[in-house]
Amino acid sequence: MRRATAIVLAAALLVTAATAAAEVRIGVLMPLSGKGAAYGIHQEVAMKMALEELEKSHIKGETVKLIAYDSRGDNTEAINLTRKLIHTDRVLAIIGPFFSAECEVAFPIAVQGKTPIITASSAKPGVAAKSRPWAFRNALTSDKLNGPLVDKWLAGNKGQIKTVVILTDVKDAFTKADGTLVFPAVLKAKGITVLDNISFQTGDIDFSAQVTKVKGLNPDGIVVAGLYNEGGNVVREIRKQGLPQPIAGALGMSEPRFVEIAGPAAEGVLVVNPFWPDNPAPRIKKWVDEYKRRANAPPSNTAALMYDSLHIMKGCIEQAGVTNKPDDLGKDRERIRECWAGLKDSPGITGTISINADGDAVLEPTVLVIRNGRYESLR
Amino acid sequence: MLDQYRESLLIFLGINVVLALSLYLPASAGLLSLGQGGFMAIGAYVSAILTAWVGVPFVVALVGAGLAAGLVGLLTGFPALRIRGIYLIILTMGFGEIVRIFFLNFEPTGGASGFGGLAHLTGLGAVTVVVLLLLVFAVQVRGSRIGRALEAVREDELTAEVMGINLTRVKLSAFGLGAVWAGLGGALYAHHALFIDAGQFGFFRSAEIFLIVLLGGLGSPWGAVVGAAVVTLLPELLRPIQEWRMTFFGSLLVIMMVLRPWGLVGRSRRRMVHG
Amino acid sequence: MLLQQLVNGLMLGSAYALIAIGYTLVFGVLKLVHLAHGEVFMVGAFVGLQIVLWFGVGAGVALLGALVGTALLGMVIELVAFRPLRARGAHFLAPMISTIGVGIVLQEVATKVFGAEQVGFPHRMEAVTFHLGPVTVTSVQLLILGTSVVLMAALHVFVTRTALGMAMRATAESLLTARLLGIKTNGIILLTFAIASGLGGAAGVLIGLSFNAISPFMGIDIGVKGLAIMLVGGLGNIYGAMAGGLILGIIEILSVAYLASSYRDAFAFALMILILLFRPQGLFGSAYHVEG
Numbered sequence: 001m002r003r004a005t006a007i008v009l010a011a012a013l014l015v016t017a018a019t020a021a022a023e024v025r026i027g028v029l030m031p032l033s034g035k036g037a038a039y040g041i042h043q044e045v046a047m048k049m050a051l052e053e054l055e056k057s058h059i060k061g062e063t064v065k066l067i068a069y070d071s072r073g074d075n076t077e078a079i080n081l082t083r084k085l086i087h088t089d090r091v092l093a094i095i096g097p098f099f100s101a102e103c104e105v106a107f108p109i110a111v112q113g114k115t116p117i118i119t120a121s122s123a124k125p126g127v128a129a130k131s132r133p134w135a136f137r138n139a140l141t142s143d144k145l146n147g148p149l150v151d152k153w154l155a156g157n158k159g160q161i162k163t164v165v166i167l168t169d170v171k172d173a174f175t176k177a178d179g180t181l182v183f184p185a186v187l188k189a190k191g192i193t194v195l196d197n198i199s200f201q202t203g204d205i206d207f208s209a210q211v212t213k214v215k216g217l218n219p220d221g222i223v224v225a226g227l228y229n230e231g232g233n234v235v236r237e238i239r240k241q242g243l244p245q246p247i248a249g250a251l252g253m254s255e256p257r258f259v260e261i262a263g264p265a266a267e268g269v270l271v272v273n274p275f276w277p278d279n280p281a282p283r284i285k286k287w288v289d290e291y292k293r294r295a296n297a298p299p300s301n302t303a304a305l306m307y308d309s310l311h312i313m314k315g316c317i318e319q320a321g322v323t324n325k326p327d328d329l330g331k332d333r334e335r336i337r338e339c340w341a342g343l344k345d346s347p348g349i350t351g352t353i354s355i356n357a358d359g360d361a362v363l364e365p366t367v368l369v370i371r372n373g374r375y376e377s378l379r
Numbered sequence: 380m381l382d383q384y385r386e387s388l389l390i391f392l393g394i395n396v397v398l399a400l401s402l403y404l405p406a407s408a409g410l411l412s413l414g415q416g417g418f419m420a421i422g423a424y425v426s427a428i429l430t431a432w433v434g435v436p437f438v439v440a441l442v443g444a445g446l447a448a449g450l451v452g453l454l455t456g457f458p459a460l461r462i463r464g465i466y467l468i469i470l471t472m473g474f475g476e477i478v479r480i481f482f483l484n485f486e487p488t489g490g491a492s493g494f495g496g497l498a499h500l501t502g503l504g505a506v507t508v509v510v511l512l513l514l515v516f517a518v519q520v521r522g523s524r525i526g527r528a529l530e531a532v533r534e535d536e537l538t539a540e541v542m543g544i545n546l547t548r549v550k551l552s553a554f555g556l557g558a559v560w561a562g563l564g565g566a567l568y569a570h571h572a573l574f575i576d577a578g579q580f581g582f583f584r585s586a587e588i589f590l591i592v593l594l595g596g597l598g599s600p601w602g603a604v605v606g607a608a609v610v611t612l613l614p615e616l617l618r619p620i621q622e623w624r625m626t627f628f629g630s631l632l633v634i635m636m637v638l639r640p641w642g643l644v645g646r647s648r649r650r651m652v653h654g
Numbered sequence: 655m656l657l658q659q660l661v662n663g664l665m666l667g668s669a670y671a672l673i674a675i676g677y678t679l680v681f682g683v684l685k686l687v688h689l690a691h692g693e694v695f696m697v698g699a700f701v702g703l704q705i706v707l708w709f710g711v712g713a714g715v716a717l718l719g720a721l722v723g724t725a726l727l728g729m730v731i732e733l734v735a736f737r738p739l740r741a742r743g744a745h746f747l748a749p750m751i752s753t754i755g756v757g758i759v760l761q762e763v764a765t766k767v768f769g770a771e772q773v774g775f776p777h778r779m780e781a782v783t784f785h786l787g788p789v790t791v792t793s794v795q796l797l798i799l800g801t802s803v804v805l806m807a808a809l810h811v812f813v814t815r816t817a818l819g820m821a822m823r824a825t826a827e828s829l830l831t832a833r834l835l836g837i838k839t840n841g842i843i844l845l846t847f848a849i850a851s852g853l854g855g856a857a858g859v860l861i862g863l864s865f866n867a868i869s870p871f872m873g874i875d876i877g878v879k880g881l882a883i884m885l886v887g888g889l890g891n892i893y894g895a896m897a898g899g900l901i902l903g904i905i906e907i908l909s910v911a912y913l914a915s916s917y918r919d920a921f922a923f924a925l926m927i928l929i930l931l932f933r934p935q936g937l938f939g940s941a942y943h944v945e946g
Binding site: 171 | 655658659662663665666762765769770771772774777783785790792861864865866867869871872875906907908910911914915916918
């Protein structure tokens with residue numbers, strides 16, 4: 001009896017050892033619980049979609065294993081889990097984490113562990129640039145996108161916008177930079193006067209005071225630099241208090257959830273985004289429809305970015321000569337890194353993606369306007 | 380051998396023990412603070428400034444962090460002298476929030492963007508040394524005359540004063556020293572995480588420290604150790620049920636309090652803290 | 655402009671007041687801080703929303719449903735997290751920890767059941783805006799004010815005119831004496847929880863209607879503020895909580911309007927600390943109740 005068990009165990013071990021070696025391991029960090037859960041769950045849906053495709057197609061004949069950890073949006077978890085993925089799970093590369101603060105703590109670990117790490121969401125200026133050459137950002141940075149947005153916004157309003165008030169979320173690093181640095185600079189370059197910069201914070205639910213203030217200043221146009229929850233409610237409040245001015249929104253507001261939250265108030269708001277959820281192009285539409293079927297909700301930007309990142313990862317592993325032998329881990333990681341660094345015009349759901357010298361993704365901006373609860377392109 | 384992941388877990392465990400002890404000390408005098416996160420923040424930022432801008436060795440940064448936090452602790456300790464129980468808890472909570480909001484808006488240290496690029500100076504060795512030092516101190520105090528003075532103040536202030544104990548001195552020392560230790564914890568944290576922002580030291584942090592000490596038990600410094608171990612390591616152990624971790628944790632708190640309201644370490648003591 | 659801001663503050667403040675009353679009721683009777691009250695408020699908002707989504711009814715029914723639902727939840731919390739601890743004579747901190755646990759569980763379950771997204775009431779329930787001279791108010795804001803006033807008035811009548819209400823006050827004054835007088839204190843405590851939680855749930859629906867920002871995490875921030883208000887108004891003092899809520903609402907709005915919003919919370923806390931330092935019994939409490 002004992003001998004039989006031993007043989008079975010040995011066989012099992014052999015089988016697991018064999019299959020273990022033939023696994024392509026990629027690490028994923030997402031916030032699946034806690035405050036960022038809304039974002040994380042969206043990314044998880046996209047991740048599963050990509051995983052199914054990868055499992056069908058395999059990568060170089062080997063099965064793909066995504067080791068996904070819930071970071072809870074917490075820096076301590078991000079630190080521990082990044083270390084775990086790199087040193088214990090020995091993944092080839094990591095996609096994530098989600099929040100900019102998490103990236104700030106996770107990226108240095110990846111640099112020290114010589115593992116490529118790509119965030120599919122953080123929009124904080126300079127986050128990847130600080131941790132070259134191993135850190136990448138396949139997400140949107142507003143400094144390149146707000147120019148076209150403002151252009152179209154001003155043009156669309158026939159040059160009648162001369163004064164603007166900006167409402168900024170000063171608690172989030174990204175919207176703060178957007179509202180206090182990027183937008184003012186872009187507007188000033190076009191000769192527009194910024195009357196005031198009024199602040200609110202992530203998590204605020206009441207904006208009556210700020211909007212009343214805007215009302216008192218009576219600008220020609222209003223810019224809202226917020227994330228989709230707060231941005232949606234700010235816009236709602238603006239229309240609720242009877243202000244008719246045209247509104248332009250920051251990147252965070254190009255999420256479909258923004259439209260749901262703002263409701264009818266979102267009509268006519270201008271945003272910019274490489275990922276156009278209502279894009280009628282067949283490939284995109286098919287993806288979005290499939291996503292909606294699974295999630296009962298439209299995809300978020302970062303979900304689309306997660307999906308694309310995984311496919312780019314697949315491409316890199318296939319084309320960069322990765323052997324996936326345990327001894328070659330260091331070299332494999334380097335190969336993947338090089339592939340990402342040299343990425344040019346890779347086609348994705350979010351458009352064609354290239355990576356620049358800062359490790360940031362360069363994506364084509366699409367200016368979008370909201371009509372009847374849907375995004376329309378303003379080409 | 381210790382892999383990087385386990386090492387990181389242990390470092391965080393050590394930091395949490397330091398923070399827990401920083402609350403245990405004033406708590407043993409009956410001063411419950413829900414604002415240790417604020418002192419931690421001060422320690423973290425001061426140590427970051429010292430290593431990143433001034434370029435001092437880590438030990439100097441640690442001392443500087445502790446002193447800065449301690450100074451603020453003494454200053455805030457004065458108003459706390461006349462306040463007790465639930466009032467003090469809310470007062471310190473307000474203090475912690477004010478510190479957080481300050482750093483959120485203070486641009487020289489990054490404001491909302493945070494302060495990054497720190498050197499990894501917190502090793503397992505450094506943490507262990509600090510933990511041992513504080514633990515030995517706490518255990519020694521507990522068994523000494525000072526410890527009995529703390530207990531007297533906690534149990535019955537009026538009588539303690541009548542017996543000749545200088546309330547002001549005892550309370551201020553406990554509160555101030557607790558602030559120093561929290562500052563040390565912040566400095567250790569900053570040089571392990573390599574990036575700090577105001578959000579790391581807010582209400583949640585203070586509440587977590589509070590929870591650790593109450594879970595472990597207010598009666599002895601070992602309670603702080605046990606509490607820190609549970610709170611730091613349990614979420615990792617529960618990772619197989621990732622999505623239910625917090626539900627489990629919350630339920631555990633309720634069950635724990637029903638079964639052992641005095642904490643994991645120590646026996647039932649009727650009036651642990653005044654109020 | 656100032657008038658509008660004052661109106662804004664009043665609206666926000668009346669919702670805050672409802673939450674603070676819940677805290678103070680529980681504290682008055684049990685001398686304990688119910689740290690899961692913010693989550694009860696959150697559950698109320700979701701219950702109201704679900705009722706609207708399932709049955710297509712209006713705000714009034716949603717409000718009623720949420721009130722009843724959270725009243726029941728409150729009673730369960732008392733039975734599960736507070737009563738067993740009272741039986742063991744634990745010190746005042748254990749129930750606080752226990753309620754933190756309850757709060758976490760409620761939040762997690764809400765996330766699982768309702769999702770983590772921030773949601774709002776259907777847009778068909780969008781408020782109608784009235785312009786009264788220089789001031790703009792919406793129908794929802796009036797609803798909040800009206801409901802708060804009605805509920806607070808009802809509570810006042812209940813507490814001062816009915817036998818049950820007076821039994822509640824007696825229990826708050828001294829649990830032991832009340833028991834000696836033959837009052838079924840356990841039942842009274844249960845009733846207190848029901849009322850406190852019901853008010854919290856109603857506040858949840860009102861805030862949900864007004865701000866369109868219902869999420870499993872909405873309870874945390876509001877919970878902390880409710881605590882602060884209770885303190886400012888005087889622990890255990892219902893009228894203090896009402897006034898404190900209004901004051902905090904107005905101060906918050908004014909500080910956002912005339913300073914920067916980043917300092918809004920700091921301002922509220924600083925004020926709270928000042929009051930604690932110079933008048934620890936709160937603005938309306940009597941000096942007798944100072945000892946926490």
